[in-house]
Amino acid sequence: xxxxxxxxxxxxxxxxxxxxxxxxxxxxxxxxxxxxxxxxxxxxxxxxxxxxxxxxxxxxxxxxxxxxxxxxxxxxxxxxxxxxxxxxxxxxxxxxxxxxxxxxxxxxxxxxxxxxxxxxxxxxxxxxxxxxxxxxxxxxxxxxxxxxxxxxxxxxxxxxxxxxxxxxxxxxxxxxxxxxxxxxxxxxxxxxxxxxxxxxxxxxxxxxxxxxxxxxxxxxxxxxx
Ligand code: CTP
Ligand code: MG
Numbered sequence: 001x002x003x004x005x006x007x008x009x010x011x012x013x014x015x016x017x018x019x020x021x022x023x024x025x026x027x028x029x030x031x032x033x034x035x036x037x038x039x040x041x042x043x044x045x046x047x048x049x050x051x052x053x054x055x056x057x058x059x060x061x062x063x064x065x066x067x068x069x070x071x072x073x074x075x076x077x078x079x080x081x082x083x084x085x086x087x088x089x090x091x092x093x094x095x096x097x098x099x100x101x102x103x104x105x106x107x108x109x110x111x112x113x114x115x116x117x118x119x120x121x122x123x124x125x126x127x128x129x130x131x132x133x134x135x136x137x138x139x140x141x142x143x144x145x146x147x148x149x150x151x152x153x154x155x156x157x158x159x160x161x162x163x164x165x166x167x168x169x170x171x172x173x174x175x176x177x178x179x180x181x182x183x184x185x186x187x188x189x190x191x192x193x194x195x196x197x198x199x200x201x202x203x204x205x206x207x208x209x210x211x212x213x214x215x216x217x218x219x220x221x222x223x224x225x
Contacts, residue, residue, distance in 0.1 A: 003161075005100050007100055027213055027217040031059075037071070041070055095163060096164060099184050103208070124188065125161060126159075128155060130154055157206070
């Protein structure tokens with residue numbers, strides 16, 4: 001069985017502090033976006049990618065994969081959730097759908113396999129990693145209010161994997177209600193749905209700050225060894 005992946009890539013990468021949006025920065029000779037997309041389409045369970053781009057994106061057209069038949073472009077929106085919804089609206093007949101950040105080029109295929117196995121059960125889920133460090137609640141002025149228990153706390157990663165009609169409906173309604181939605185699971189949770197936590201690998205980082213480029217390059221090289 002094969003699935004579509006929606007890849008939001010319409011962000012500006014403000015925290016990366018580079019003129020070029022981070023998905024177009026290069027590591028190991030290729031842009032993060034190319035690494036991300038090529039890694040996805042190499043997986044036998046992926047049939048196509050719906051790519052949400054910034055309406056004034058001048059970079060994508062320059063990439064060799066711009067004309068690939070497995071790639072469909074849509075116009076992204078102001079927030080990540082808007083971009084993802086634009087991608088989902090381009091799909092009609094899929095039963096399940098994956099959503100994966102353009103800024104995560106090092107997703108191991110094995111993690112994707114584990115996540116896809118959820119489709120055999122009734123509810124979707126996300127790749128996630130248990131929190132490692134001691135968690136402090138700050139008062140907003142760099143003073144500790146208290147230590148929060150790290151029991152049961154997870155970092156949410158992507159891909160996230162849900163039944164298409166359920167995710168589309170949850171995202172539409174959450175955006176309509178102006179709920180702050182930072183990942184697909186938060187829309188599903190808000191709508192009362194169930195989200196499974198699927199333990200993922202720490203190498204599946206989201207490139208966010210300049211140092212992350214070095215880390216991503218390290219993990220990428222190791223993936224292809
Ligand atoms: N994204 C998107 N549309 C937006 C905002 C973000 O498609 N309006 C995408 C980004 O391109 C990225 C993914 O969502 O692939 C995860 O978002 P994030 O890491 O926050 O990227 P940016 O928003 O670009 O970075 P920053 O928050 O530092 O500006
Ligand atoms: Mg952002």
